[in-house]
Amino acid sequence: MTTTFPPLKNDLLLRAARGEHTERAPVWVMRQAGRYLPEFRKVRESHEFFEICRTPALATEITAQPIRRYSGLVDASIIFSDILVVPQAMGMEVLMNPGPSFPDPLVTPADVSKLHSTVDVQKELGYVFEAITQTRHELKGEVPLIGFSGAPWTLFAYMIEGGGSKTLQKAKTWLYKYPEESKALLLRIADVCVDYLVGQVKAGAQLLQIFDSWAGELSPYDFEQFSFPTLRHISTNVKRRLAEDGVPDVPMTLFAKGANYALRFLAQNAGYDVLGLDWQIDPVEARHLVGDKVALQGNLDPNVLYGGRDAIEAYVKRMCEGFRAGKRGWIANLGHGITPGVDPDDLKWFFECVHKYSSI
Ligand SMILES: Cc1c2[nH]c(c1CCC(=O)O)Cc1[nH]c(c(CCC(=O)O)c1C)Cc1[nH]c(c(CCC(=O)O)c1C)Cc1[nH]c(c(C)c1CCC(=O)O)C2
Numbered sequence: 001m002t003t004t005f006p007p008l009k010n011d012l013l014l015r016a017a018r019g020e021h022t023e024r025a026p027v028w029v030m031r032q033a034g035r036y037l038p039e040f041r042k043v044r045e046s047h048e049f050f051e052i053c054r055t056p057a058l059a060t061e062i063t064a065q066p067i068r069r070y071s072g073l074v075d076a077s078i079i080f081s082d083i084l085v086v087p088q089a090m091g092m093e094v095l096m097n098p099g100p101s102f103p104d105p106l107v108t109p110a111d112v113s114k115l116h117s118t119v120d121v122q123k124e125l126g127y128v129f130e131a132i133t134q135t136r137h138e139l140k141g142e143v144p145l146i147g148f149s150g151a152p153w154t155l156f157a158y159m160i161e162g163g164g165s166k167t168l169q170k171a172k173t174w175l176y177k178y179p180e181e182s183k184a185l186l187l188r189i190a191d192v193c194v195d196y197l198v199g200q201v202k203a204g205a206q207l208l209q210i211f212d213s214w215a216g217e218l219s220p221y222d223f224e225q226f227s228f229p230t231l232r233h234i235s236t237n238v239k240r241r242l243a244e245d246g247v248p249d250v251p252m253t254l255f256a257k258g259a260n261y262a263l264r265f266l267a268q269n270a271g272y273d274v275l276g277l278d279w280q281i282d283p284v285e286a287r288h289l290v291g292d293k294v295a296l297q298g299n300l301d302p303n304v305l306y307g308g309r310d311a312i313e314a315y316v317k318r319m320c321e322g323f324r325a326g327k328r329g330w331i332a333n334l335g336h337g338i339t340p341g342v343d344p345d346d347l348k349w350f351f352e353c354v355h356k357y358s359s360i
Pocket of ligand 1: 029030031032033034035044049078079080081082083084096098099100148164211213337
């Protein structure tokens, strides 16, 4: 890699992700560049969602918005993009109106032939790599930059459902009716994710997060059959490829939402440095399950941000106490993305409370 970036001034996130105790917990929130921010909505007035993703200058600007607004309070940035750029790169059309929708979803395994037979990630997703490189310069080393990808199971589900779904009936029909074809497609998606994540690190991403947002819809058995092998494939191959290319590896976070049934197994076997937690598990229990094998990230219910300052403070205090009972690193976050109705000042208060209550 030839690009040199400004030196990093705040490495709390990277140290916590490597499992170190830190003087206070690093903090960021999923979807921190999004619709609750008036400056984001302003840009959205004149630009379509995927147009922003595909325009590095706009993606850089939006990634930097929360870092500017919460300067000194937030410890990480996450590149502005979406998990659904991977199905686009594989040849599918995805619209955002206002939720994601696929005009031509995969209905039977025969439809897999409509996908590109090989995916040139540099050609299809080079705009994300460019946005990452520009953002690293724009951030001037203030905080590290997180790259990300959807997990194969979650992407597979979107590609078959054609959008959000309450039951995932269509995606699950594939698992039970066409298990071998499902596994083949899941692995094909995983290979694109590997190329995409390696490219993000080469472009300047300093930590990678995998979002398996629909992991919790699977039974523990099906998670182990269908999702886990692809998650393991990604962690192993990203690390192997970076080593082969002489690029220093970066910490990797797995957020398998709702898969708390698998936490102990994931900590032992998945090959990730950090496990992200939703709010449906108590911090003390999560730490007990994973032992000292991994760092943890999370896990306040995003709706606590609607509860007013006293509630936010009390819940953050409780969360900080729960996670500090552990021996290894902790990254403070919500248990899922921040929602559009949150008052940006209440998020500021959340950050301030984490600073106050997570100091050792
Ligand atoms: C499932 C999923 C998607 N996208 C993503 C996931 C995984 C995380 C999760 O479970 O929430 C991930 C994502 N989406 C977005 C980011 C950007 C980085 C960040 O700030 O975290 C990230 C990391 C921007 C976005 N992605 C989207 C928006 C809002 C779109 C708009 O501006 O109109 C943003 C800022 C749209 C989107 N994109 C997706 C949905 C379901 C929606 C619509 C509903 C919603 O907003 O929550 C798919």
